[in-house]
Amino acid sequence: MNAPPAFPTLLSPIALGAHTLRNRTLMGSMHTGLDNLDRGVERLAAFYAERARGGAGLIVTGGFAMNLEALLDDHGPQLITPEQADALRPIPQAVHAEGGKILLQVLHTGRYGKTAQLVGASSIPSPINRRVPRTLGTAEVWRTIEDFVNCAELAMRAGFDGVEVMGSEGYFINQFTTTRCNDRTDEFGGSMANRHRLPVEIVRRTRERLGARALIMYRLSALDLVEGGAPAHEVIALAQAIEAAGADVINTGFGWHEAKVPTIAYLVPRAAFRFAAARIKRAIGIPLVISNRINVPEVAEDILAAGDADMVSMARPFLADPDFVRKAAAGRPDTINTCIACNQACLDFIFTNRPASCLVNPRAGRELEFMQMPAPTARRRIAVVGGGAAGLACAVTAAERGHQVTLYEAAPHIGGQLNLARAVPGKEEFHELVRYFGTRLDQEGVQVRLGQRPAAGELAAAEFDRIVVATGVRARRPGIQGLDHPKVVGYAELLSGRRQAGRRVAVIGAGGIGFDVAEYLLHEVADGGSPPAAEDEVSAFLTEWGVTTAPEVPGALQPPQPPRSLRSVTLLQRRPEKPGRTLGLSTGWALRARLEQRGLQTLSGCSYERIDDAGLHLRVNGEARLLEVDTVVICAGQESENALAVELRGVGIQPDVIGGAELASELDALRAIDQGTRLAMAL
Template sequence: MQDGQGKSFATMLSPIRAGQHTLRNRVIMGSMHTRLEAEPDSIAKQIAFYAERARGEAAILVTGGFSPNAEGMFDPEGPRIDDLENARSLRPICESVQAEGSLLCAQLLHAGRYAKIEGCVAPSPIRAPINRYVPREMTDADIRQTIEDFANAAANAQAAGFDGVEIMGSEGYLLNEFTVTHTNKREDDWGGSVENRHRFPVEIVRAVRERCGPDFLVIYRISAADLVEDGAPAEEIAELARKIEAAGADILNTGIGWHEARVPTIAYQVPRGVWRKAAANVKAAVSIPVVASNRINTPELAEDILASGDADMISMARPFLADPHFVKKAREGHADEINTCIACNQACLDFIFSDRPVGCLVNPRAGRETEFRDTPTDTPQKVAVVGGGAAGLATASEAAMLGHDVTLFEAQDKLGGQLNLARAAPGKEEFNETLRYYGGQLQKHGVKLRLGQRASVDDLSGFDHVVISTGVTPRIPDLPGVDHPSVATYAEILAGDRVAGDTVAVMGAGGIGHDVAEFLVTETKAQSPDAFCETWGVDPNFAISGALAGDPLAPVQTRRKVVMLQRKASKPGAGLGVSTGWILRNALRKHGVEALGGVVYDRIDDAGLHILIDGEPKTIPADTIVLCTGQEPEQALAESLAAQGATVTMIGGAKEAAELDALRAIDEGVRLAQSL
């Protein structure tokens, strides 16, 4: 139970009893929306997805949420489990997981006022700030029918072969809405007192247990910190936990934050393990296993939480997208080979929010398992990869794994390319894990490294295939005064080659511009849990109502004054990720960063940056002017090779100089290697 570095994961890998089941370890793959159920050949794709994670030895896998009735669907296409025959069609998925030694539980999720459908329902007719539909207030008959619907849904899951269900009672969905006065304004038997507000979820758990019997695993996901005004204090959460245990739950999983909360909960800006005390509060109230969740992405952290007694089990969702064999690698002594989730949300949550099946930036196979192979090639080639950024690393490691003879040329004396700039941004030091992973993979699969060598045409003769992943360089705009001493590129700032002054103008408000602006106003890259809680107004003890100790949007003092500008008339930051953009925008507002759109750049001189805005001239005084004005592809070598008839493929930034897009770069690299 140790890896090659001598790290022990004895607690994480030890069995635990839950209800009538003995689990092989203490790790749950948490529920995720995948949209695989809406894909062509959906059953086959779900089998491939879940079975791969079972082979990776998670003790329990929890599916994405199934609605127990029509009113509870998250959107009109959302999966339901209120029809027995449809439920039984899922049996092959259950059997594939169980054949690998894991248990599979169906999550039962009623979206409540978050449902993106007309006719959505809630305890009170209060519209959610993230939904345009005003919910209908449930009648007593509606509530009793919904309790029956949950019991029927659980029975359908049992008939389909699931080992249990997880009843979703957190994140601001229907059951959570009943438990707090933030959304429950009722004055009948289902509102008002704590006893009445807790009645609905308790009755659901009791009904499910009675319908499905003692052998069926019942997990309840309890909100351990609502992070909204008039949320539950710790004593009410503990009281609910005890009632849920008495009603028949076998495991209490913990959820953190409502979807409408103004506090980030799972993105890279959130420190690892910051929510563990919330789980510990629940554990102190009950005797059944309690699960810690959210921003736990390494076996070291999981072991520390478990060994400390803060929780009995760990739930990780996105880390199993990044590496389905997370637990198996830890058990076999290869924890250093885990492909770590970097909490970027780009291909998981952001794909789901844009109606695409789930993916993963660091693992293009996730959700697309049927599109890739792992068997060695029958026709190995001698491959040169030029450029050791994200695209080059992905290509080289994948091609070598498949049996090709790979040499990787990198002009710098270290690998990483643009990732070395990205990881300088606050919170994005998680990219260190990606570089650690790829460095290990290159060594494991025998890639020959040529660091500090700028490959020439002669160096690349004799290779069957040359992959050009030379990346990008910052674009320098055609602007009078752009060579002024005050001007620096984003690469110079993020690499530490230039230090910005106290007043800064950032030209460009895309992803790079926002990262640079946050880099400039944030004194420390990696926030401690306590500093994060102070910044975002969170009670670090998770004791008070909603665990909010202050205004999440309250200003934060910073020594620098930063103005961010863009030529587009649209709202600055409009193109950022759906699930992380709001965090960046709020963080910059908290630090007093001004954002201007619709500007025309005029010139740069000793007075600063001269612009036109709404036709009026304006000068932005600045000690430093940072260029975040796009990138140019590095293609000179590719053109020279092609002229000599070499087989050349360009990928990543060399192919298309978009934003620092590691998602596209890694996907292109893996797919190219698969195609060789």
């Protein structure tokens, strides 16, 4: 007898208007930047087709502007002419060939735009954009509505199954719906009905123009998370009006881009905003999609089975693993390469004008490039020394390609520096990455030899065809008098649990590791206790960041209530600028804010003199200081651990050296996994 499916609700079909989806997963919209590259449409077709092949029920593209005023920047995607529509045909064709369905997102950025023709509901600038928008006249708003409809019509010409109208995240439509940036006095401002007129007319006219065959999804801001945002009754009223106007399904978004509450970073608990989606679901008759920080099928199934939503949107999880659905359907969720919400290669790449990819899956967005890599011509015997991020990626990929791989790891378990990362509160998702690699090693038959540090002679005697050295890094010891004092603790000793810190701590080094150590130290709060259950974790997160579930509160904001830490921590930096500049663009601000709320002190322009019983003696911008601390944690950089590579060269073997062994820097899993994967593909 066949076992029942592991995720029966998630994997069940669902009717959306005239369409039936094969399951209840949505690959949500995200900017990829692939359209700006050579062969952009071909790259996007390959990118989306791979996700459709892996089982995604419905896919939404990144946003396309419907007129020049709507562009995010001068090079942003646009769909304005029939010729542009015809050029996009390969994208839906590729998705349909894999049994999937795909919508084109119609996006007007409004006051978030970075162009000279910036427009908005009112001439009120965004705090994250120095440009001041020009207020659209009433006739211009009606013309923009027509532009939305024309774009939807062009999407159907291109072969898409329909459109998503982007009305969330603080973009143009969302700017009209709230009083935060709409002070108009015409038919598009003032009363709630007037502020809702723009999205309602867009959906109503799109349905009239396209007829019943087009799938229309509206992206609704379920929580604005900004002052002057909408209270729940206005959000629900808009959802009901959008349903009446002819939408087939409502997708949810959480938080404007200018919100001071993190919504997708790793420190946000899974499904943290489920409560807001659930109350909209109860108020409408069409299907509702929930989004944000849902990255494993177990969480998705729980939400759907409880009736809190009808579909689950996962954008970055489909970057991490295009076969997410196929693996869940096979009853092997342990083989899913889980999104760890780091944002390093997706959002942070986009913010720095690089095409998006994924830290845990460097093939994402590079499908054409990897497709063109040559297939292995013979089965090779390969030794990989080092079971950190680089070595694991190399070993798994090489074995996947048919090579016979032996992985050596000196520690009693795999993971290397990943194990330090997953010890940091908020970075628990790194557990998933280590779990994934462990499962894949077993699946691909890699011989794993733990607790072994092979010498060059041993490797030479084994006559491997290739030897990969991925032995990682060791902590750098700065030249400070008293470094051997009992007060001094290395970051690896601390994060591994081998050493403890006192109540008063100085952290030397304000790079990513220093901030991780500060988070680790300050996370122990006065109420203590065991790790919270998932619902308690969400409640604590909402309380700390000032988010209320009370439906009557505009924008869902209340005063933040950070917990009181048991420790006092001072983070020290040699450079004179403000610490934290090297942190991720999309996550660093939230980490800095949380640590400040918990009492972190920072000092820049530091030079260190000595450590003794009194504490840490230093100079801050030339002025002598004494920090009377119990513990000094050293986070002063790393050095490559590459002695094995030197030894191998000494016996006439030229190894491949990757990861930290090749270049010591911050604990850079992004570079390590990419490098390990690419080397294995080239073997």
